[in-house]
Amino acid sequence: MTETFTLVHISDVHLGPLDGFHLRHLNTKRALGYLNWQRGRRHVHSRGVADRIAADALAQAPDHIAVTGDLANLGLPGEYANTLAWLEALGDPRRVSVVPGNHDIYTRRLGGASCLETWAPFMRGNETPTDETGPVRFPYVRRQGPVALIGLNSAVPTPPFVAAGRLGEAQIAALSQTLVRLGETGLIRVVLIHHPPLPGQAPPRRALEDAAALAEVLERCGAELVLHGHNHRQMLAWRRHGVRGIPVLGAASASAAAAHKAEPLARYHVLRMRRESGLAHIDCEIRGLAETEGEIVRLAREDLVMPGR
Structure with a gap:
């Protein structure tokens, strides 16, 4: 199998503005989140920059686009609707895959919409006709040419000041079976998750609670690539x-x-992958802003091959 597949990876766009904020949506966590947005984050995250990144990504002529969560900020119904329009401009649901982040499932549901409903077409599998209807289920599997995308949901409602995630035993068990099954097909298995999936990649209040269990499944069952967001930093482990x-x-x-603490200016990944002689070859190009108000350019590229012991 020598077909080259181009996958774009985008994460943590935090689309503004915060439309549709009503008193019925208010609780302690949303109130604190709203203050954090007004005082700081709205000066960092720009819809204009997100749109420019999307346009540059589409100019790379990708076969598929993966978005690993945190499209919203406070989990508001108006945010879900605005994000749906942004996703639809990014591409047809058959060519764009999404997994939710902790800001998308921000707090307990207060009678409004859910991203799992509003964005459902972007979070359904395609292995069987029944995958494309009904409620969203995780992990989902989307076969795209030589690639199998496996979407996980690590987002759960959390108390104020907590941005941790959790998969749960059922989802981890299903992932284990899915990775083994797809490994027998020769497809390039790409796992999508919002939270960093390995132990120690985030502080406890922001970490994946069952990262050790997920890491054990990856080590035992294998995958060719895992993509995540959440930390707003460029990471490779x-x-x-x-x-x-x-x-x-x-x-x-x-x-x-704008740069924020240790977080860089906007960037995203262009991943070109193929399988030769039984091995997956993945070329990673990092594109984004080198300077504020600058053009979107290539920042770096790397062949994703594990370094020697």
């Missing part, structure tokens, strides 16, 4: 499996118009 290992690649925010 590895998990041992076989000879080559599994690259675990984290994206920075795709809407950052």
